[in-house]
Each structure stands twice: as structure tokens, then as C-alpha cells.
Amino acid sequence: MYTIVYMKADYEPWWQFEGWQQWIQTEETFETKEQFEAVLQQKLQHFRSIYQHEAVKEDKYWAFWSDNEMCYCDSCDDDVQIYHGIIAMQTTDLKEF
Numbered sequence: 175m176y177t178i179v180y181m182k183a184d185y186e187p188w189w190q191f192e193g194w195q196q197w198i199q200t201e202e203t204f205e206t207k208e209q210f211e212a213v214l215q216q217k218l219q220h221f222r223s224i225y226q227h228e229a230v231k232e233d234k235y236w237a238f239w240s241d242n243e244m245c246y247c248d249s250c251d252d253d254v255q256i257y258h259g260i261i262a263m264q265t266t267d268l269k270e271f
Contacts, residue, residue, distance in 0.1 A: 176210035178202045178217065179261040184245065186229065186237040187259025214262050221258060236260040 181187055183197035204210040218236060222228060225238035237257045244253040 175265040176204045176207060177261075177263050177265070178204075178210065178214055179259075179263075180217070181259045181261070182256065183259065184247065184254040184256060186231075186235070186257050187261050188231045188235040188237075210262070214260075217260060221260065225258065234262045236262075 178201070179187075179198055180200045181194070181197040182199050183194070185191065187194075202213065204213065221236070221238040224240075226240045227238065229237045231237075237259050239255055239257050243256045245256055246252075247254045
């Protein structure tokens with residue numbers, strides 16, 4: 175099985191800080207690699223069409239952002255960047271959850 179997670183947070187998806195699951199917006203599971211790959215490519219194209227910036231790590235984490243999407247952080251006393259993260263994994267990777 176294969177899973178695609180979309181998260182929205184003030185850090186890139188590869189950090190997976192404690193409690194990162196609270197930032198999950200959607201989670202989709204697929205039986206076949208073909209379905210998984212098709213949907214993943216569709217999602218990546220969609221995010222690329224919306225956001226100005228992209229970073230990739232280990233070919234399973236993608237972060238997208240635009241310069242004007244920020245939020246105020248009380249503990250930082252400053253604005254922080256909002257990231258739209260895609261995490262693509264096989265079932266064997268789910269131990270990360």
C-alpha cells in the first residue's frame with residue numbers, strides 16, 4: 175500500500191516535529207503503485223502551479239510556499255513562513271507516523 179499525506183504547517187514536512195500529525199490536511203491510501211504515482215504527480219503539478227517555491231528531500235518529501243503566505247508566531251514574536259507539504263510513502267514507511 176502507498177500513502178500520500180498533505181500537511182500545512184510553519185515548517186517543512188521532513189522535520190516531522192512532535193505532534194506534526196495535527197497539521198495533516200488530507201491522507202490518501204492507494205492499493206497500487208500506478209494509482210499512487212498518478213495521484214502524486216497530479217498533486218505535485220497542482221502545487222507547482224500555485225506556489226512560487228519548491229524544495230524536495232529524499233524524493234518523498236515536497237515543500238511548497240509563496241513569499242506572501244505567513245502567520246504570526248507569538249512565541250517567536252515574528253512572522254513565520256507557511257509550508258504546504260507532501261509526504262509520499264509506502265506502507266513500510268508508515269512507522270514514521
